[in-house]
Amino acid sequence: MDFDAYLDALASAAPTPGGGSAATLVGALAAALCAMVARITAAAPKHAAVHGAAAAIAGEADALRAAFLTLRPNDESAFAAVVAAQALPRANDDERTHRTAEIQRALAHAADVPLHVAGRAVETIALAERTAELRNAHLASDVACALDFARAAFDAAAANVRVNHAYLRDAAIIEAQTKRLAALEATGRAREDAARAILAG
């Protein structure tokens, strides 16, 4: 993916990509930084005691990065489906009923994709905590950057879940997704606080 072309598309008036898509890129940057710290640590003789842990973190970080990159087109197509449903004809009652149902179905999915991004972001925060536990002091600022990016990816994804809830009418879906988001938020905050404490030494 060409980053400059992506930025041009993001900055344009086209409906996609938007903030939810961009959040997956920020999450991928966070995961890649965890992998970097893990790989440098795994190659350093003075960190031999944590080489096994570092190698495991590098592998998990690569998998998280791939997951974020898979979620990007999902976010874009989910939002495009909402826009397409809104463009359906509404000349009579049948068309209006069909259009409303399609919009609602699209909105539920458009909220579900960023919820998955938020889940990956919390996994990345937890991985950054384990990366901090490798205690490679020379790379503490890179772990801090990974936390900053994973936190931003979470917050951006959460905003995209909530914006869809503003238009969704299915109270059960809203409640279930809100509950899941709150649980992720709590875990993410706890793991981030623990990681920052390790970095502060």
Added chain:
Amino acid sequence: MDFDAYLDALASAAPTPGGGSAATLVGALAAALCAMVARITAAAPKHAAVHGAAAAIAGEADALRAAFLTLRPNDESAFAAVVAAQALPRANDDERTHRTAEIQRALAHAADVPLHVAGRAVETIALAERTAELRNAHLASDVACALDFARAAFDAAAANVRVNHAYLRDAAIIEAQTKRLAALEATGRAREDAARAILAG
């Protein structure tokens, strides 16, 4: 720039790119989102009252995005210069004196580049506040994402300024850069709080 190749390089054990470089990409994503909100608003008849303001924001956002992209290679070469200075010979006193001076010079520059990134990040936060003032409610989540990303770019850049200070010996440079960073932090926090208040309606 190919984003997947960049992520591979970031995740590798190579010294560059690192968190400071990645912060410029996150800042560019924030600026592009401000541009997107401004452009969609500038094309919407119902927002005619703010078309002039929206067009101005789009132009400034494009300039900020370009500034972030210019700073990325600067960050990478500044850090590479520190690594190169550390690799200089130190077989005798002359070589050791020369090496120390080169490391210190490289560190001062390696702290200065993320300080510029931090400055651009605060400009982006201030621009996101003006973007929020356009009051395009449908795009409030995208403005929130822009704030999340600009904040993360600032925090990541600030961490990269401070990590160089840990090895810098010139107290005057450290003091001047720390003062500048604190001023940016205060402005960024104030503008972000104001923007979040607008978004909360």
